[in-house]
Amino acid sequence: MQLQEINKIDIANKKIFIRCDFNVPVDEYQNITDDRRIRSALNTIRYCIDNDCAVIIASHFGRPKNGFEDKFSLKPIAKRLHTLLKTQIKLAPNVICYETIAMANELKSGEIMLLENMRFESGETKNDPELSKTLASLADVFINDAFGVSHRAHASVEGIAQYFDIDSKAAGFLLAKEIKFFYHIIEEPKRPFVSIVGGSKVSGKLEALYNLVPKVDKIIIGGGMAFTFLKALGHEIGNSLVEEELVPEALKIMDEAKELGVKFYLPVDVIAAEAFDSEAFAKAVTVQEIPKGWMGLDIGPASALLFAQALEDAHTILWNGPMGVYEMDKFAKGSTKLSHAVASSYATTVVGGGDTADLVRRTGDEDEMTFISTGGGASLELIEGKVLPGVKALIV
Numbered sequence: 001m002q003l004q005e006i007n008k009i010d011i012a013n014k015k016i017f018i019r020c021d022f023n024v025p026v027d028e029y030q031n032i033t034d035d036r037r038i039r040s041a042l043n044t045i046r047y048c049i050d051n052d053c054a055v056i057i058a059s060h061f062g063r064p065k066n067g068f069e070d071k072f073s074l075k076p077i078a079k080r081l082h083t084l085l086k087t088q089i090k091l092a093p094n095v096i097c098y099e100t101i102a103m104a105n106e107l108k109s110g111e112i113m114l115l116e117n118m119r120f121e122s123g124e125t126k127n128d129p130e131l132s133k134t135l136a137s138l139a140d141v142f143i144n145d146a147f148g149v150s151h152r153a154h155a156s157v158e159g160i161a162q163y164f165d166i167d168s169k170a171a172g173f174l175l176a177k178e179i180k181f182f183y184h185i186i187e188e189p190k191r192p193f194v195s196i197v198g199g200s201k202v203s204g205k206l207e208a209l210y211n212l213v214p215k216v217d218k219i220i221i222g223g224g225m226a227f228t229f230l231k232a233l234g235h236e237i238g239n240s241l242v243e244e245e246l247v248p249e250a251l252k253i254m255d256e257a258k259e260l261g262v263k264f265y266l267p268v269d270v271i272a273a274e275a276f277d278s279e280a281f282a283k284a285v286t287v288q289e290i291p292k293g294w295m296g297l298d299i300g301p302a303s304a305l306l307f308a309q310a311l312e313d314a315h316t317i318l319w320n321g322p323m324g325v326y327e328m329d330k331f332a333k334g335s336t337k338l339s340h341a342v343a344s345s346y347a348t349t350v351v352g353g354g355d356t357a358d359l360v361r362r363t364g365d366e367d368e369m370t371f372i373s374t375g376g377g378a379s380l381e382l383i384e385g386k387v388l389p390g391v392k393a394l395i396v
């Protein structure tokens with residue numbers, strides 16, 4: 001697979017449409033609480049400006065329901081872009097309207113314009129060809145740098161690309177980096193390759209598991225999804241999260257791992273609590289001794305040690321999903337210990353998934369990871385072996 005990349009096409013002096021993912025978290029006063037997604041897009045924007053381009057940027061933000069809503073306006077994002085780039089950002093009054101089109105037409109080389117929230121247009125999520133065509137008509141070149149939304153066939157992500165030929169469209173630096181990291185790690189990993197899969201449910205990660213098992217040397221399962229596997233092995237799991245209907249699938253995955261010689265690790269102990277509550281009485285128990293009516297909300301200390309030991313000889317680690325309910329301090333220890341183990345390993349470490357990225361920030365291990373993906377759903381689809389709709393049109 002060869003991706004068309006921004007530095008491989010001629011963009012000098014052209015008008016560029018860059019789709020970014022500025023869907024950043026904000027507090028109740030509309031203050032941006034984490035601007036990582038904005039900062040990750042700066043390389044591409046600066047590259048275009050350095051090449052004397054006029055730059056039109058588009059993004060979505062939150063989930064507005066019926067057209068323009070002040071609370072979902074990109075105003076705070078325009079301000080932050082201005083602070084980071086130290087240049088004027090012209091915020092359009094809407095996505096597509098007479099003034100926006102006039103602004104785009106008049107935009108000069110070196111200037112940056114930001115369209116309003118793409119999701120103010122109902123055609124965005126419907127991948128409306130009319131909207132895609134109008135957006136495409138604003139520019140000479142289309143750059144997709146919105147990894148976090150590239151698994152969606154939306155008008156400003158997928159539809160728009162159909163209106164540019166392969167020399168006038170490309171992946172921005174962020175998108176290209178994300179795709180390359182996942183491609184290399186999954187298809188050409190340095191071995192031993194260990195994948196850690198956690199999070200709430202097996203159902204959300206079933207396809208990822210099926211794609212990973214034939215590729216990895218070891219697989220470590222934690223979080224709520226571990227209980228479906230433990231149940232499949234005949235353990236009494238109390239009131240822990242379980243997907244009964246997926247017990248046969250869990251058995252199938254474990255059989256396949258066995259057949260392929262993949263080492264399959266499950267928790268040997270858990271932190272069991274009387275209720276799903278940070279104040280609930282909780283204790284560490286082996287998986288053989290989960291009391292009836294209790295629920296496992298984290299891996300236990302023995303599992304954290306076991307998993308850390310399994311990581312010791314790893315040359316590549318791919319981690320998606322926390323080991324427990326890490327949002328509550330009481331059930332965050334297992335995930336924290338594993339985060340430290342991954343961070344202190346000598347392996348290439350790739351973290352995918354919004355929760356896992358959030359977790360390694362909380363544990364202070366962020367700088368020790370080789371790569372942290374900016375997209376949760378998108379990175380999961382790459383692990384599932386899919387070609388993302390927003391990337392398909394950019395393949396040479």
Ligand code: AMP
Pocket residue numbers: 198199200201204222223224225241296297298320321322323324325326327353355
């Ligand atoms: P996912 O979105 O599938 O990656 O799941 C992430 C969520 O799984 C986090 O919000 C965790 O709180 C939750 N989680 C992890 N372990 C457990 C568990 N043992 N029981 C219930 N929820 C869990």
